[in-house]
Amino acid sequence: MPATRPGARGAVVSGWGTALPEKVITNDELAATMDTSDEWIVARTGIRERRIGGSTVGLAVEAGRQAIEMAGLDPARIDGVVLATTSPDEQWGNAALVQNELGMRCGAFDVNAACSGFMYALITAHGMIAMGADRVLVIGAETLSRITDWDDRGTAPLFADGAGALVLESCEGPGQLLAWELDADGSALSILRSDVGGPIKMEGKEVFRRAVRIMVDSAQKSMRHAGVTADDIALIVPHQANIRIIDAACERLGIERERAAVVLDRTGNTSSASIPLALADALDHGRVKNGDLVLLVGFGGGMTAGSCILRWGGGLDA
Numbered sequence: 591m592p593a594t595r596p597g598a599r600g601a602v603v604s605g606w607g608t609a610l611p612e613k614v615i616t617n618d619e620l621a622a623t624m625d626t627s628d629e630w631i632v633a634r635t636g637i638r639e640r641r642i643g644g645s646t647v648g649l650a651v652e653a654g655r656q657a658i659e660m661a662g663l664d665p666a667r668i669d670g671v672v673l674a675t676t677s678p679d680e681q682w683g684n685a686a687l688v689q690n691e692l693g694m695r696c697g698a699f700d701v702n703a704a705c706s707g708f709m710y711a712l713i714t715a716h717g718m719i720a721m722g723a724d725r726v727l728v729i730g731a732e733t734l735s736r737i738t739d740w741d742d743r744g745t746a747p748l749f750a751d752g753a754g755a756l757v758l759e760s761c762e763g764p765g766q767l768l769a770w771e772l773d774a775d776g777s778a779l780s781i782l783r784s785d786v787g788g789p790i791k792m793e794g795k796e797v798f799r800r801a802v803r804i805m806v807d808s809a810q811k812s813m814r815h816a817g818v819t820a821d822d823i824a825l826i827v828p829h830q831a832n833i834r835i836i837d838a839a840c841e842r843l844g845i846e847r848e849r850a851a852v853v854l855d856r857t858g859n860t861s862s863a864s865i866p867l868a869l870a871d872a873l874d875h876g877r878v879k880n881g882d883l884v885l886l887v888g889f890g891g892g893m894t895a896g897s898c899i900l901r902w903g904g905g906l907d908a
């Protein structure tokens with residue numbers, strides 16, 4: 591799949607926001623209700639605590655509002671809302687509820703590609719800008735706690751709730767998106783699935799094996815399309831499912847952990863929200879400067895995968 595076509599109208603991130611429920615559940619609290627331990631969960635996943643509560647739309651509104659405020663925009667000037675979620679409040683119209691709540695007057699739609707959802711939404715939003723939109727709000731929001739089987743120790747420690755949002759604005763010059771890749775393999779759907787309404791069912795070991803492979807494959811394709819190598823990447827923002835998956839993928843890509851954004855110790859796996867949460871954390875800590883190359887890469891149920899290379903700040907001053 592493509593490197594961004596020369597001449598396509600470019601976009602840059604002009605604001606970001608996050609939302610996490612107040613309620614924290616530590617591993618010790620989980621261990622009080624099921625046969626597990628803090629030691630096992632930390633060693634096997636890297637997760638120490640997670641946030642639970644709220645609604646998908648409520649979290650999306652909070653993250654979206656922050657992103658719009660940072661961008662300094664009147665919500666009525668936004669041209670589109672793309673909401674990635676795999677745990678919607680409503681069967682449809684979740685993005686429309688966010689649009690209404692935030693006072694926007696534009697098209698709004700939901701995207702569901704499981705944990706790759708934010709990558710699909712982000713690429714779609716860049717496409718909208720390439721085709722003439724000026725400002726698009728992209729959100730990943732989840733309340734996975736509602737589709738988690740709290741009696742299943744194989745999945746309950748992993749999943750959690752949260753949201754992250756980016757505002758994209760059109761810009762002069764080539765913009766930030768150098769290249770991207772979206773993949774899917776429906777033959778592997780059964781290893782990580784959920785009937786409508788849940789719960790999440792997973793063959794953990796098989797998901798683990800494939801996750802590393804498809805993340806590395808997707809990231810390498812995006813780097814190749816962009817004409818860059820792992821040495822050029824200032825920050826990798828991987829889907830936050832398991833620290834061992836992140837470590838294995840980084841090792842195979844030749845990117846040391848210090849260049850990875852990691853929040854899963856505090857957030858657990860928030861599916862569509864995990865990449866924007868990790869990116870926002872890195873941005874808030876000043877880890878990205880204009881001109882840096884940022885690699886976003888996710889994988890998830892379907893199975894799906896997605897990645898892209900962003901040149902932070904767009905092309906003009908890089």
Ligand code: ACO
Nearest residue numbers: 626627630634704705743744794795797798831832890891
């Ligand atoms: N606490 C204690 N013991 C446990 C727990 C637990 N929470 N869960 C499983 N165990 C036990 C198992 O019963 C097993 O015991 P046994 O050896 O006596 O049979 C032992 O620990 C090992 O179990 P495994 O499942 O083999 O453990 P593994 O090292 O594979 O780790 C895990 C499990 C963490 C789920 C891992 O496989 C994983 O992270 N897989 C990928 C998950 C993932 O990324 N999912 C999200 C995908 S994104 C999306 O789209 C939603």
